[in-house]
Amino acid sequence: MPFLPSMRLMLFMLGSIGLITLPHAWHIPPLLFGFFTLLLLWRLLCIWRPHYLPNRVVVFLLMLTGIGLLYSQQHSIFGRDAGTSLFVVALGLKMLEIHGRRDIYVIVYLAFIVAVTQFLYEESILMAVYILLVCGVLLATLITQNSQTPQTMAALKTSATIILQSLPLALVLFVLFPRLEAPHWSWLDDDTRAKSGLSNTLEPGSIAELSLSPELVFRVKFDGALPPPSQRYWRGPVYANTDGTSWRAPPVLGRENNPDQPVFTGATYDYTLMMEPQKQNWVFALEMPTEFGGGLRRNGLYQLITNKNPGDRAEYRLSSSPTYNTGGISKTERRENLQLPGKPSEKIVTLVKQLQGQPDRPELFIANLLQHFRQENFHYTLSPEAMPDQPIETFLFERRAGFCSHYATAFVYLLRVAEIPARVVGGYQGGQINEVGGFLEIRQADAHAWAEAWLDGRGWVRFDPTAAVAPERIERGVNVDLQIASGAVNFSPLQLDAKTLSWLQRGRQLWQSVDYNWQRWIINYDTVNQKAFLQSLGVDNFVKLGYWLLISVAGIGGVLAWRLLRPNLRRQDPALVLYRQFCAKLGKAGLRVEIGDGPQTVAERAKELRPDLAEAIERIAATYIRLRYQNDSKIEDLRVLKMLVTSFRV
């Protein structure tokens, strides 16, 4: 017998398959996705034109085509991209080959696998909701398959009910199921997405590109009060080697194992920092980190490095203190931080001498230099003219307009000429407060560069020459929304007025807050978080965890069972209930009441059987008939019937 799935079933199934694969259009090579779309449309057409279904030979040829395409596009079946393509192509081919109910199940199960691969690309709350909805349609497909009278809305409603009933248990499993850190298998890696961010090399200009990007870098939630804006320096890479135009991180490997321990004084800030996926394994701690958990180490440049995959979102518990003393300096370090690409020009030497005043007073020189920036008509701009040759001299003596990296590099260069060890520090400065969630959002636009000079007795001290020129940059930070409004960043063709902007900002903050919690509690719930959370519940070993699992499953199951299985009877007519009692009593006397026997018939037969009770039987039947079938019944009749039935004895 050929299996003919109903049209509704096919529409349900193909619809959900279309929905489930749709977001993959951005991940799968166009050729493969086109092949899949072709198969889907083909199958869709066959709902109305069944004779267009391909025969075995054509299916086989299509399969060969699919394999060929897979091989040419992915060269492998392992890894995220190749695996996803494999499942999508398999799903497409399987659709053309439905011979029985079993095949429907194979297709639906494949679709679930394709659904899960979406999460390997995107873990946003929107994607999760989307996949959940599609899963509802997939379940509805199964319901349609298993019920005889499938109605579209009824099937969808049932599947929604099942999903809603399953969610609590799923969440409990999610929380309690032991998270084990999977080993990192390199053959599964094929993440080639380009990410923006700070790089290993600092070239004046690179940060200017970042400062136009509203992309989120990390979010920070402080346990207590926030540090003032002027202290919100998030330390990243340190640039000490220069060739005059670009700056690089120094080779720190030799000293990494033995960095000087800074001495901290004053209050510390405790906070949770959630890094978005990055390309570098840098963690931008508030200057200067005092404590950091496992998985992090501090290199000799006081930058935090994670050993986790930077492509994954990760959360860290950190403490920082804004007042610190890093102590002494080694000879190598001194040499490294005085390095110059060549002999400085006369103009620069003159400037340094002019600002130096007394020798051996580095603080004085630095103060004079900052004063120089402030007074000598320097400007802050995000779009300076290019300075390809001798950028520092051009900047200092001709253009006098630039942004943080121009100021920081020029500042460090001048300090080194004056024999003060100095270096450029990259990172982020400021951040925007999300008032809804009470956390700071740090975006690429907050990228910043500042300087650090080593001073005897104080260690490495931070100086921000940009602040001398544009203090508002430090105090208020980069306002992404203002940049959008001014047209520096443009993703909306609309001209926004202030009111809309404020609404937009509120909405965005609300959404960011939801997203932050989503990232924190769902996406980022890992071994460490789980351990901490379970310990706060008092679960510290596997036996206890087992009990918790058991109790939760039993509890939720019990509540569900009670909700689902309690008798669903409608309130019955009390007269009918009494009549049934009467029939049961007659049954004891040996009278079998068949379905369809009316009260009159029952009474006749009962009277034949027990003539001694004829009067009572007659009265009961008459009262019951009046109650059930006549308009003029009174409320007393029910009482009479009750009395009669109760006193009826066989």
Next chain:
Amino acid sequence: MTEAALSLKQRLNLSRFFSGEAPTAGPIVLTQRRVFILPTQRGLAFVLLILLLVLIGFVYNNNLAYLLGFLLASIFFVTILHSFKALAGLTIQPARQQAVFAGQAGPFRFQISNPGSQPRFAVDLTLQSELSISLAAEQSQTVTLYQPTRQRGWQLPGTLTLSSTYPLGLFRAWAPLRFDSPLLVYPKPASQQLPFPDSDGGQDKPGQNRRSGDEFYGLRAYQQGDAIRQIHWKTFAKGLGVHSKQYSGASSSELWLDYQQVPGHHTEERLSQLCRWVVDAEQTGLRYGLLLPGLRLPPDNGATHYRNCLQALALF
């Protein structure tokens, strides 16, 4: 409609899960005692799917993959309850059975009602034949399922199994039920068409032929059911075909079917022949009586008489 409690031994009796408990007259309400649930093959494949999703979650450290895996796992769990709900509360009782001749498919009729306010989808009923029904809320339906009959006498329906894989097909809930509602099976009518016997109803009075008083009034072509004595052998010998003699008077169509005078090697063959004659006689509209050892049903005609005769033959 409370049922007798089961002892532990009875509860764990394996046959309860497949062929059901001892037959009852019904009605039976499907409760947790009657409904069994096990995952189907598709359900087991679903478990593999869940494991795969959790594995993907593990390999890629992807919490949403874990979450989807756990969601499917708890859907699997919740479906057990829904599977039970697909059958729970249904009330089944046997309806009045209609007798059949041995060899025919025996129709067993059951009345199944859904007292709940939820419709039931795709409830499969299996006896020997299968049927799939859906019941709206508070709806009753009478279904007829067939089971082959071989022997005359009372025949009990085998195990009636109600099952459903609603809603997702991951679990099959089933309830094997046995009912004490026998079907009367008449003997199988003989296939041979023998002429009616010539019997006197057991009143052995020689010389007193029952037809002596009747007047011969003509011949007619032989009809099925005519007695052998009525055959006009002369016309037959002349090669003019088989004709029966026709007598006037009511008694001419009165016929006695006597067990003692039936040809046949054994009881069943004789009963089978008698059955045939009863059927033929009722069809022809003759008045017929039945004589069985220890039973005498005087000549009569009509549905009740016909049933009584056949029942006597069935239970002989």
